[in-house]
Amino acid sequence: MSFSTDPGRTQLSPTRMKKLPILALLLWLCALFYVAIFLFVSGFLLVRLEVNRTSTCGDVLLPGGREHGDFCQGQPRFRRAVLLIIDALKIDFARFDPANKEPRPFENKLPVLEEMTSSKPSHARLFPFRADPPTTTMQRIKGFTTGSLPTFIDMGNNFASSAILEDNLVHQLGEVGKRVVFMGDDTWESLFPKKFHRSLPFPSFNVKDLHTVDNGILQHLYNTMVGDDWDVLLAHFLGVDHCGHRFGPDHPAMAEKLTQMDEVIRSVVDRLQDDTLLVVMGDHGMTDTGDHGGESQRETDAAIFLYSPSPLFPEPSSQSDPEVVPQTDLVPTLALLLGIPIPYSSVGQVLLPLFPAHRHTAGAPAGLSQAEALWINAKQVNRFLETYSSMAKDIPPDSLSRLQADFSRLSSEYLSMVNEGRLPSPELVASLQRYLTSVRDTCRATWARFNPAKMAAGIAVLACACVLCYVLSEMSSALVREPRLLRAPLLTAAAVGVCVVAGQLVVQGYAEGSWCLAAAALSSEVLVLWRTRQTRKSNAAEGRGWLTLPDFFMTPAFLVLLLRCASLLSDSYVIAEGRVVTFLLFSLSLYIPFRLNWDGFLVPPVHDPLKHAGLLPSPGLSPSAVRRESAAVLAGLGLLVASLYLSLSFHGCREEQGSCQPSPFLWPLSRVQDSRVKNLHYVLSLASLGAWSYTLRRWLRHYGNLNSPGVAVFTARWILPLLSVCLGLHWAVAATPDDSFRNLAELIALGQRALPMAAFALLGLGLALLSLDPLTVFxxxxxxxxxxxxxxxxxxxxxxxxxxxxxxxxxxxxxxxxxxxxxxxxxxxxxxxxxxxxxxxxxxxGLGTVYSAPLVLLVGLLGLGLLLLHPEGMALSFLLMMLEMGAMLQIHASSVTLNNQQGARLDGFAVSWTPLVLWSLASTQFFHATGHLPTFPSIQWAAAFVGFPGGHTGTMLPATLVTLNTFASHILFAVACPLLLFWPLVCEVRGGRGGRGGGEDGDDNAIMEMRLREVPQQFSSALLQLSIRYLFISGAQVFASVCAAAILRRHLMVWKVFAPKLMFEASGFLVSSVFVLVGVTLVMRVDVAVGRWFQRLLPDVSR
Amino acid sequence: MCRHQANIPDLTMWDQEIRQMASSHAIMASGVFMATVVPAVLVPGFSVYGTHLLWLYSVAGSVTVVNITLFWLLGVSPPTKKNTLNYKVSRLVRSCLYLLLSCLFFHTVVVLYGAPLLETALETFSLAVLLTSLTTLRCVCVLGPNVQAWIRVFSRHGAMSVWDTSLQMVVGCSIVGAWLGAFPIPLDWDRPWQVWPVSCSLGSVIGYLTGLVVAPAWIHWHRKQLTYKSK
Structure with a gap:
């Protein structure tokens, strides 16, 4: 080795920590994972192919006798329509049960619907209205205007909705010259830019605002209806949905909101004219907590209410009425009732009760008969199917040919009947219906399209990246010694990527970015693996061969990691993930003292003449020191277990977990109605917050890091407490109910805006100061x-x-x-x-903790910042997180001391796998224990409004806030990861005080982290190894969930469990890897600062 | 080589000990078997899943009785220093106390592992009793009521006789079995043996039986490598 072992010399010697090569290597590894995830996800989550063709009046031809040149010229059943869309109008809200004497806040609040349906059965009817998942508003608007089935990938676009390009109702209405007036949720405006005759959008993103959109609509709705400046009126109310998000359905505010809607419907009904159709509908339902997005029946089942002053339903309500109306059916029904062509891509089926069984000659607006409507519908669907299957090959050929055969049979049957002048038989109507239903089902089944080649490439790159991480982590010291080892393979790989680009350009004429990335990543991996293998071979004297099974694969740490990865392949375990991870974490932490005992380190060896005779080397630690360290291990274990157990009470609930009660701490204080409980929660949260800051200060003070006049210490002394005060005040302000303290309303509004802003500013200042000068040495x-x-x-x-x-x-x-x-x-x-x-x-x-102090401070600051984005009750969970970190570090440090009691460190400062696996599992465990779940409905959107109660203009900022909220525990554990390297050194002083036996000279014991300064090579290699190992552990979990998604892609639960899990695991990895890099960078920054400090100091002293 | 030769007389003695152990383990295993079969004949409506707690108590009871009898007959436990009645009584009292504490300990651990705190307390405690009878009881029988010795025995160089080695294995297998038994609980198969604590108690009993089989076999296989220090 090139560095000197003389401590005095090394401080001045030019051998420094290798910073840039390490960072570059880590970046490259992260990039490999990113490429792999990108490849897989782009193959796995494909958007349904959109057919950009539109129906025209010319192509919907009726067969037989009535030779209309143009479908649209005919007299439509209704000239005008009013669509009242009440967001999240669940079917339970719309039903009225007169027997229910004590209705809950959301029950029996819309009596108008029941009154109309019972008093005028041929004018009004109420149906459950089943949406297709995902039940997010934008997807639903897309769904019930185009009549198609939106796919999973669209979900991410919810807050950046772009214009709908597929054929849709609004477009068709515009084509035939109907004037569409829109008012309400501004999502429509972005979906249908410039399509409306008149449009009154109101901001929709602020979930806390129950009234702006609704009141805005009500200001204009009645005036517009009375006027004659419209043909179709769309009004999208958001209050009910926002009320659900904010308070849940079971809250007086919901009763108020629904009653308001009842009045709205009454007023609209009063103003309707005979030629007008009224549709009142919900776009989706909501869960019992008021959320939506998933596919449980509570979320999918909305209500639809149809009414017209003129008789609407030719037949009285009967058995043939559908029990549930699928949401896609609205499009063809409305289109045919209003006399416009059915949008091209619609796969819906007309709602038969609205059409007469046979054409009446008497009635004035005759309209289409059931068979005719179905025929037009079937023809349109068949045309779409033909177009679609010519563009994409994803519909299975056998079901496609079956459907086409069905259609040609039905069409010849129908045409012959019409030509013979007979009335179409009920059987034909039924089989037309069956045909339409089976088309929709086929589409639903196949529109999860995969690109197997990209998926395979992604898996291959990911697997290689994992193997590479493992191999590199095992040879980190060689990497640090020869950082140029990897230069040649990387350059070659870049060249390969460029070659692929060139090849694609030559062959195809265009280059596809993902394949170039795949080629470059894979070739770089293979080359580096080959290179490391050579190095290994040449270093054969160093140890075992390249292919022998390394020790890691026989340890329980690996077993636990393996079990964790295997658990990602089963939906039951993913559903119970929070408990599974806790179980594994608990098992692995119990193993540590057991293992120490097995190796005979836990109890001081009995004085034994045999051992002194030479069977065992004499112990390095005195019995009292051993006892103290063992006690530390056991105390740490106790703390760890206690925080593990307590953290279980902060879990949220998935919809699949039937009898689960979500943690009461997850409710924001403003939702808690009992004031005693509220105060208790608040005090508890404040106490946790105080404990968090106090513990940090206490630790820093204990190790002497609060003395220097530097800016980092300023951060610790002032910014940290101020931040906590801000947080506490913010909670107090946020918890005040809206209606109390009316005279202070402005002050409260100001507080809601200013306090989090102040906290963000303090956090930013603290982080800036910390990175400016991280030294805390006095x-x-x-x-x-x-x-x-x-x-x-x-x-x-x-x-x-x-x-x-x-x-x-x-x-x-x-x-x-x-x-x-x-x-x-x-x-x-x-x-x-x-x-x-x-x-x-x-x-x-504070020189002994010069590296860990800024890191601890950073974790403390970040923790407070992330806590700001969580519900108040989570303060306790964050405190538990910190205690658990401390406990794990303590266990790790003490077990390192106990393990090393036989002599000096054999393997430098390397952090073994067990604490790292624990660390990584704990980050997942606290993901759950901060109320998060790997499902989309459970994302805590409220985080986007912390400090921005008025909503946002862009999408970047809210997305960042929500990401920070979701992956808070990943962030904290990733940043704190290097502490695992420092903690044994921080704690070693106690071992030294107990009297390290024998040869070492006294002052060696107390130098703590300065030990790392003395051997920069080992320091770098240990840091590199630590980060790579952490990446490996996280990457292995991503690999497992990627495999789960790939293998189980046709599984029943894939969109409900595995795909969301994959997205969360992958995003968690992205966030973790970024913050591992942040942590490592901070350590390097400190190292630079310490180097400068020494240089400044030494001349001073020698003077 | 030298040691090998020196151990030759030992080996025959060992063979004898191993045979003794194998037969006593066979008796213990048959005890578990009988505890399952006999109530099935005598008690109407008895089944391992349906009347699980009954089966559990019957196994725990039979294991206790068989263990105590066998180890008393074999005289494996360390020779007592004093032979007074008083001392014997205090040993007995301490043994009972330790067994009780062990039940509480297992109960706590199982709850910490995620068993419900209150709803199924009886089931959880029954599992703790079973685990105690499979593990701690054997410790008491082999090593006497001496926690230090228990801790010592679970270290690499801690076994001082074949019985200590077999103790390590049987206890380890029982606990690992109970641990593995928790795995199927979250699965959505809706089988009767997924109900708490059926899978865990089955797992621990199966682990125990495995341990009973594996211990003499392993010791027999490795008898040449095994050396025990005198106390």
Missing amino acids: IKTRAAAPVRSSASPPPPRYRASTGISPQAELHHLIPQLYQRMRRSLEEGEPARVPEGEGRPAVEAY
């Missing part, structure tokens, strides 16, 4: 001489400060760096100070 230069002889007798390992404060006397630890410094001075001037005399020239407070 230097105290001593005037020389007289004290020294009295101080010398036992070489002091701790030194209390002399003159800062009496408290500091007790708590401030001073690692005795002066010895080192003195030696390095001696090198220059050997004559001045005689060897062996412990004169403290310089005392440095």
